[in-house]
Amino acid sequence: MELLKVQDLSIQYMTKEGAFLALDKVSISIQKGCSLGVVGESGCGKTTLGMGIMGLLPENASVCHGEILFEGRDILKFNQKEMRRYRWKDVSMIFQSAMNSLNPVKRVGDQIKEVILAHEPHMSKQELQDRVEALFRLVNLPVERLRDYPHQYSGGMRQRAVIAMALALNPKLVIADEATTALDVIIQDQILKETKILQRDFGLSILFISHDIAVVFDVSDDIAVMYAGQVVEIGRKHQILKNPAHPYTKALLSSYPKLGLEKERLRPIPGDPKKSLVYGNTCRFMDRCPEVDRQCKANPPQWIELEEGHKIFCKGTAHAIANS
Amino acid sequence: MNNAIKEGKGPISEAWKLFKESNLGKTGLVILLFFALMAILSFIPPLIDPMYHPLKGVDPSISVSTPPSLRHWLGTDFMGRDILSQLLAGARVAFVVGISSALMSIILGTLLGMIAGYWGRIVDTLIMRAADIIMVLPTLLVILVLAALFKGLSIWSIVIIIAIFRWPGVSRVIRAQTLSLKNRPFVDAARAVGAGHMRILFRHIMPNVVPLAFLYMTFRVTSAIVIEAALAFLGFGDPTTVSWGMMLQWVWKTGHMFKAPYWLLPPGICISLITLSFYLIGRAMEQVLDPRLRRDWEG
Amino acid sequence: MQSPIVDIRELTKTYITKRKELLVALNKVSLKIHRGEIFGLVGESGSGKSTLGRLLLRLEEADKGLILFDGIDIGSLGNKALKGLRKEMQIIFQDPYQSLNPYHSVKEILLEPLEVHRLGSIKERLSIIEETMAMVGLMPPSMFINAYPHQLSGGQRQRVAIARAMVLHPKFLVADEPTSMLDASISAQIFDILLKFKDEFDLTILFITHNLAAAYYLCDRIGVLYRGHLVELGPSLELLTQPYHPYTMALLDAIPKFGECEIIPRFNTLQRAEAEGYENIGCVFFKRCRPAHRIRCSHEVPQLTEIKENHFVACFLAEELQQRIAATGTCSLGI
Numbered sequence: 001m002e003l004l005k006v007q008d009l010s011i012q013y014m015t016k017e018g019a020f021l022a023l024d025k026v027s028i029s030i031q032k033g034c035s036l037g038v039v040g041e042s043g044c045g046k047t048t049l050g051m052g053i054m055g056l057l058p059e060n061a062s063v064c065h066g067e068i069l070f071e072g073r074d075i076l077k078f079n080q081k082e083m084r085r086y087r088w089k090d091v092s093m094i095f096q097s098a099m100n101s102l103n104p105v106k107r108v109g110d111q112i113k114e115v116i117l118a119h120e121p122h123m124s125k126q127e128l129q130d131r132v133e134a135l136f137r138l139v140n141l142p143v144e145r146l147r148d149y150p151h152q153y154s155g156g157m158r159q160r161a162v163i164a165m166a167l168a169l170n171p172k173l174v175i176a177d178e179a180t181t182a183l184d185v186i187i188q189d190q191i192l193k194e195t196k197i198l199q200r201d202f203g204l205s206i207l208f209i210s211h212d213i214a215v216v217f218d219v220s221d222d223i224a225v226m227y228a229g230q231v232v233e234i235g236r237k238h239q240i241l242k243n244p245a246h247p248y249t250k251a252l253l254s255s256y257p258k259l260g261l262e263k264e265r266l267r268p269i270p271g272d273p274k275k276s277l278v279y280g281n282t283c284r285f286m287d288r289c290p291e292v293d294r295q296c297k298a299n300p301p302q303w304i305e306l307e308e309g310h311k312i313f314c315k316g317t318a319h320a321i322a323n324s
Numbered sequence: 325m326n327n328a329i330k331e332g333k334g335p336i337s338e339a340w341k342l343f344k345e346s347n348l349g350k351t352g353l354v355i356l357l358f359f360a361l362m363a364i365l366s367f368i369p370p371l372i373d374p375m376y377h378p379l380k381g382v383d384p385s386i387s388v389s390t391p392p393s394l395r396h397w398l399g400t401d402f403m404g405r406d407i408l409s410q411l412l413a414g415a416r417v418a419f420v421v422g423i424s425s426a427l428m429s430i431i432l433g434t435l436l437g438m439i440a441g442y443w444g445r446i447v448d449t450l451i452m453r454a455a456d457i458i459m460v461l462p463t464l465l466v467i468l469v470l471a472a473l474f475k476g477l478s479i480w481s482i483v484i485i486i487a488i489f490r491w492p493g494v495s496r497v498i499r500a501q502t503l504s505l506k507n508r509p510f511v512d513a514a515r516a517v518g519a520g521h522m523r524i525l526f527r528h529i530m531p532n533v534v535p536l537a538f539l540y541m542t543f544r545v546t547s548a549i550v551i552e553a554a555l556a557f558l559g560f561g562d563p564t565t566v567s568w569g570m571m572l573q574w575v576w577k578t579g580h581m582f583k584a585p586y587w588l589l590p591p592g593i594c595i596s597l598i599t600l601s602f603y604l605i606g607r608a609m610e611q612v613l614d615p616r617l618r619r620d621w622e623g
Numbered sequence: 624m625q626s627p628i629v630d631i632r633e634l635t636k637t638y639i640t641k642r643k644e645l646l647v648a649l650n651k652v653s654l655k656i657h658r659g660e661i662f663g664l665v666g667e668s669g670s671g672k673s674t675l676g677r678l679l680l681r682l683e684e685a686d687k688g689l690i691l692f693d694g695i696d697i698g699s700l701g702n703k704a705l706k707g708l709r710k711e712m713q714i715i716f717q718d719p720y721q722s723l724n725p726y727h728s729v730k731e732i733l734l735e736p737l738e739v740h741r742l743g744s745i746k747e748r749l750s751i752i753e754e755t756m757a758m759v760g761l762m763p764p765s766m767f768i769n770a771y772p773h774q775l776s777g778g779q780r781q782r783v784a785i786a787r788a789m790v791l792h793p794k795f796l797v798a799d800e801p802t803s804m805l806d807a808s809i810s811a812q813i814f815d816i817l818l819k820f821k822d823e824f825d826l827t828i829l830f831i832t833h834n835l836a837a838a839y840y841l842c843d844r845i846g847v848l849y850r851g852h853l854v855e856l857g858p859s860l861e862l863l864t865q866p867y868h869p870y871t872m873a874l875l876d877a878i879p880k881f882g883e884c885e886i887i888p889r890f891n892t893l894q895r896a897e898a899e900g901y902e903n904i905g906c907v908f909f910k911r912c913r914p915a916h917r918i919r920c921s922h923e924v925p926q927l928t929e930i931k932e933n934h935f936v937a938c939f940l941a942e943e944l945q946q947r948i949a950a951t952g953t954c955s956l957g958i
Contacts, residue, residue: 041806042777140895155668184667185833186893189877211806214836214879241881255811257840259863259878266840268811272776334771335726509722513787516680517736518709527735531726 001072002029003205004053004091004173009066011045011052021279022048024229025065030173030222035199035206037220037237039213039252041273044226046209050177053207054093055083070173089119092166094159096178101162102150108161109136109146116168135164140194156187163191167198175207180215192219213256217241222309225249228273228284235310246312247291283315339535342612349608355601359594363419366412376406378413378566389584399586401571402578411590414568418598421483421552421567426544428487433494434530434537440495441502442525452499455492463489464554471560479562482555486548494540501533535613542606546599553595568595626694627655628795628827629679634688636674648674650851650907651688653927656795661821661828663842663859665835665874670848672831676797679829680714681705692795710740713788717800719780723772729761729783730768736790755786758823759816778809785816792824799831814841835874839863844933847871852907853927857934866890867936869915869944870908872954890948891955906938913955914940914947 011023022045030036038046051057053068055075067074075086095101103111112132117123123131136143139160150158159179166174176195180188196219199206210216216223223240225233225248233246244250251269258264271288281300286292295315305311343349369376375383383396386404393399398407440451467485471477477485505511506529514524555561556569557576568591575581575588636649649671656662666672677683679690681697690697692712700708716722723732733752737743743751756764759782772780781801788796798817802810818841820826832838838845839859846856847870855868866872869892876888897910905921906912912920916939925937938944944954 041808185835186667186873186877189879190895192879212879213807214881217881218879252807255808257811257814257834257836258881259836259839259875266811266814268815269808270812272778272809273806334728335773338773509716509718510724512677512682513714513716513722513784514724514735515682516709516714517787517791518706518739519735520706520739523739527727528724532724 002069003032003071004207005029005069006049006053007067007069009049009052009068010064011048011057011061012064013048013058014060014062021064022061022229023052024279026226026229026231027066028224028231028234030205030207032172032205033199033203034222035208035220036222036224037208037210037216038224038226039210039216040226041211041252043228043273045229046211046226047177049226050093050175050207050209054091054175055087056093085119088115088171089169090171091173091175092169092171094162094166094174094176094179096181101165102158104150107147107149108153112161112165112168115165119169131168132164135168138167138198139164155183156191159183159187159191160194163195170202171204173205173207175209177209178211179208181210181212188215195219213252214258225252228279230284230313232285232314233312235306239307239310243306243310245306245310246314247289248285249312251288251290339612343608346608346611348604348611352601352604352606352608355597356605359415359598359601360419362412362415366409366416369406369409369412376409378405378410379564381405381409389578389580389587391584391586398590399584401574401587402580407571407587407590410566410571411568411594413566414571414591414594415598417479417552417565417567418549418594421479421486422545422549422598422602425483425486425490425548426541428484429490429544429548430494430537430541432487433491433540434498434533436491437495437498438502438525438529438533441499442506442521442529448499451495455495458489459492461489464551467551467555468558468560471555477555477560477562479552479565482552482562483548486551490544490547494537494544497540498533498537501536502529505529505532535609539606539609539613542602542609546602549595549598568592625658628658628693629656629829630689630691630694631655631675631679632689632691634675634678634690635686636671636678636683637686647851649678649685652848652851652853653688654846654853654856656827656829658794658827659821659825660843661817661830661841663838663845664829664831664848665833665838665845666848667833669850671851672833672848673799675848676714676799676829676831679797680712682714706740710791711793712795712797713791713793714797714799715781715784715788715801717803719777719784719804720772722784723780725772727771728768729756729770729772729775732783732787733790736787740791742791751790752786755790758789758819759783759786760812761786776809777805778812781805781809781813782816785813785820789820789824789826793826795827795829796820797829797831800833802837803833810837817841835863835878847874850907852937854908854938855934855936856927857931857936861931861934865945867930867934867941867945868908868938869893869912869940869954872944873911889953891953892944914944916940 006026006028008025008027009023010021010025013020013022026045026049028036028038038049040046048061052063063076068076070086070090075083078086102108109132112135113128116128116131132146133143136146141157141160141164145153153161180191183191192215195206198204208216208220217237220237222236223234224231225246227248233240233249240249244253251267254267255269257266269288283289283296283301286296289296299315301313301315303311303313370381375381383400383404383406386400388404389400389402390396391399396406396408398411401407401410436451440448463486466489467482470485511524511528514528552561552567553569553572556567557573559573561567561570571591575584580587632653633651634649634653635651638646638648640646652675664672664675678685685698692708697708730752733755734748737748737751742748753764756767761767761779761782775783802813805813817828821828830838830841842859844857845859845862847854847868849870855862855866855871862871863875866875872890873893876890876893892913894911894913901910901921905923906915906925909915909920919939925939927935927937930936930941947954
């Protein structure tokens, strides 16, 4: 059974200008011990997805369709008590800006202890200390720095502290939302590697959200590509790398400079990532798609399975034949 | 391109739109307009009949304070002068005093704050020390002393003195804003293009600083009006102008405090209401200024 | 051969931090930028790369060293001459949300350079602006000309910033991480625009970035900065396929490669943690350098030397590391 299964999830925001559908029937699933990377540009809804799964949607957001099944149970139907237990003990989150997660006036060690105590109030002082020290060692932070304040840490160290906080209660699933975006490339690499080790050693499942396609491809087993509130391609990493089928995925990959012996000219996607209040039934990528044709304007896109585990949300069957 | 871009929707028209949505702002504005109307109407009573002149007009048939009647809608003061026309004249004074001194102190404070923040070092130190010294002095007391020394002050002296005492508060805030703006990339870009100091100060920094200054002005107006009223009440105002504070002084001095509510209440209520209106406008402006700086949802 | 358009000699800049410590942002950096090339300056945070860009535009003053632009020492210029120089060199910044004045419309933003230098009549100015807007893809100009920054997307704002820089037709442009805050597809559009200007205006560009892949794509030559020191400099293809400096190798190891996330990196030149107990003399990269010489690298500062034609490196172990790579495929073994 999957650890997490999001089924046809639709979430909308109420804004001054009207209702905005941030997620439109999004379905993803994560197996135990696996990592899923969700990649997309601004406005695609990936952050909303992460927040929805954590149960941290802002007040003006509401789930208008679908379910989020964690170990078979729909978290949208949780009462407050179940939600509190779920949040951080079953699923935890790592945000982009560590500065937003860490309280600048409290010692780092104390903050982590607080988080643990909130869920396990009966821990003894010694047990607490041992647990936090173990966490620090886990994320390669020097135990002597437990009593420091966040501003005394470097950027990479802060991010590690945030990861330690996310792992404090041994969650089964960790959601990382742009967790390494603000970091230098060398620190980013170290943290990604350490994350993979943790995943392997603890059977952790990870939902890795980022706009950086290279990072997502590096760290995930499976990949979901999102555009304008919808998933447009989903599959195992090697499947998508070998055979990116959706025009948006292809365009995204080809607008990324890669190191290689030959310098290919990048082909940027014209226009800006779509984010509008009203969507019709037709394909949302149409106006920027290099492979658009008459069929796209007439029919809504559908799910096409290219091979086991790899499918795209696009026009007709011509794709499946041409690319498989 | 899929972004619809409306023509000329500058930050100012956007701000106005937001302001209009705020209930606080609308209420404040309505009250203010009411007083503005009063101020404009203040010219009318003497034209109807000289006895309605707020200072010099005396009803020949009345020589004591009388309650409201058909001839005098709010009654008369101890000399037989019409209270309503005094009230209207007081509105005019409140606006003049309040707004002029606020405007003066804001302009002075903004300029000095910008200069201090932008140039730094000696200029900054000098201006800020001066600001510190002035801020420490108790405004009302000093004005009282001056009034006693010069045996009373004209209304314009009062306006100017209030302005001089009130600029430090604004300048401090504007200086802080300027310091942060000075290092913004768009200022660097202007320097890189070759813009000189004057251009940067007035075309780049000032527009970004003015909204804050404007906000502070609303606070200043209230304090100016209150100071003037206090001065007048204590007997140090300009005896040739009729202000609400002056009215209160007369009520008190002539022993009518508890005997003539129709005389006591109107000026008191007006002072409170006009202060309230500026306060509400200020609050609404705060709301307008703040969220604009934040980006709205992005996913 | 033509003299370089920008010649930086022993440029040094230090700051005094709030804690009264001395921070050396740039330490005797020397390099030349040739006419018509795109020069990539790569470094992480704290490398000094942005500081270099700012010093070139004289947004800040250097403490020591020389900057020659077209043979002229820009540090010695008075205000008037400096203003004239501004027509020749411009800069675009990283943050599209902060590099435009929120109270100016696109028209006012683009007119500013022309107004400052009193170029052209009103009509001429308008046509220059529209031409430039067309070049950066803000089409049709009439749609954008009266817009305000908050109405534009990040990519559009960055285009306005580029247009502002290019309105004066400068010879030299410093692009300080112009795409770090933009989505990948928008970044690619910006790259395209820069390349277009380079081709059509014979523009020389200094492209400052932390993204080695982007530098490789855009640039002819790349210089690698580490904590204020230039550690390697060479043609971009060569630098990336055959790096000489262990820091460059560490950067290459760290780049996400769209493939498996190897636990043991290829070159493996980076220490996990900084070496303790050494003073701050010697090579700037010593404390993090795995293959470093305990004695020599910690006491002597390596100078930038030409190891191959047009390829410079500041490392005592450069030759030795190449031999190791040829023999074993890596520089060090183990994690």
